[in-house]
Amino acid sequence: MPNLSSANPRAAFYARLDQQSMAPLWESLHALVPPRPATEVKPSVWRYAQMRPYLMEAGELITAAEAERRVLILENEGLRGQAAVTQSLYAGLQLILPGEVAPAHRHAQSALRLVLEGEGAYTAVDGERIPMSRGDFIITPAHTWHDHGHDGQGPVVWLDGLDIPLVRFMGAGFAEKASDSMQQVTKPQGDSLARYGCNMVPVDYQAAPETPSRLCHFRYVDTRAALTQLLRSTPDVHTGHKLRFVNPATGRSPMQTIGTYVQALPAGFSTAPLRSTDSTVYCCLEGRGLARIGELEVAFDERDIFVVPSWVTVQLEAAVECVLFSYSDRPVQEALGLWKEERS
Ligand code: 1HN
DSSP, X not given: OOOSTTOXXXXXXXXXXXXXXXXXXXXXXXXXSOSXXXXXXXXXXXXXXXXXXXXXXXXXXXXXXXXXXOEEEOOOGGGTTTTOSSSSOEEEEEEEOTTOEEEEEEESSOEEEEEEEOSSEEEEETTEXXXXXXXXXXXXXXXXXXXXXXXXXXXEEEEXXXXXXXXXXXXXXXXXXXXXXXXXXXXXXXXXXXXXXXXXXXXXXXXXXXXXXXXXXXXXXXXXXXXXHHTTSOOBTTTBEEEEOOOTTTSSOSSSSOEEEEEEEOTTOBOOOEXXXXXXXXXXXXXXXXXXXXXXXXXXOTTOEEEEOTTOOEEEXXXXXXXXXXXXXXXXXXXXXXXXXXXX
């Protein structure tokens, strides 16, 4: 490797190159094309019990309307200041209190909301109010109008997952506020679930492969019923009982940029070591256990969130029966021919 301190003519040359906004590739070639993924993302965990008081404090300091979205961002320690939980994805905890409205807007970024606590809130997506129950997962695909409200009692908290770093990287972000803070309700509650979420679609509906899902509500009652049934069969050695959510009209990911998954692990079950190129955000919906993420051992409990970076080996141990939700950029990597995994 060229050494700057012992090669002054080179150092002087580099300084002159720098003035021209140029740089010598040979100084960074191996870092640019590492032999294996070398991500800045760090294995990490956010414990719900620790985060919740801060969220409630935010609830006393600012209204949802003033904040537009009252969210505490979960920043990966390897990516501080970038609003990034992995290199491509964002995570945050959002709080809405009774009577509040988070005003209608839309943007190029796609979002998911995984409901962690409380009842009675809703997300309105393209004119339909979707009620939020614990464990439900609601999506607002790119450019769909959405607002949140809360007609019930007590705080409601959810995990927001967005593709903010990815869209920023692409320089493709647009956003727009609606003139009215709440969308006109144009569809009865349950409409999209009936049309797109019951093994049927409207008779003349044809979805192109890249079409985002018209089903935006993935109810935990349905997810849990499927997992309860699967728990009667033999789990996969590496993943337990793991399913991916789909756009029922295409069989593809509900959003093109964010893949969403759920897995059940029987009590006492340990998964065999696995690594993949998609850094993944996990949220424990039920149970508790231990995640071995590379060198780090993370004890997780209900509602805790942890990150497994790209190409870092993960092993999950369920102390009791567990349900884990997760999201990653796997569909993007697959579309680009980049995704790889290794099972040992
Ligand atoms: C957003 O629109 C929401 O709609 C949540 O609830 C978090 C973070 C960054 C940009 C837009 C929401 C967001 C966001």
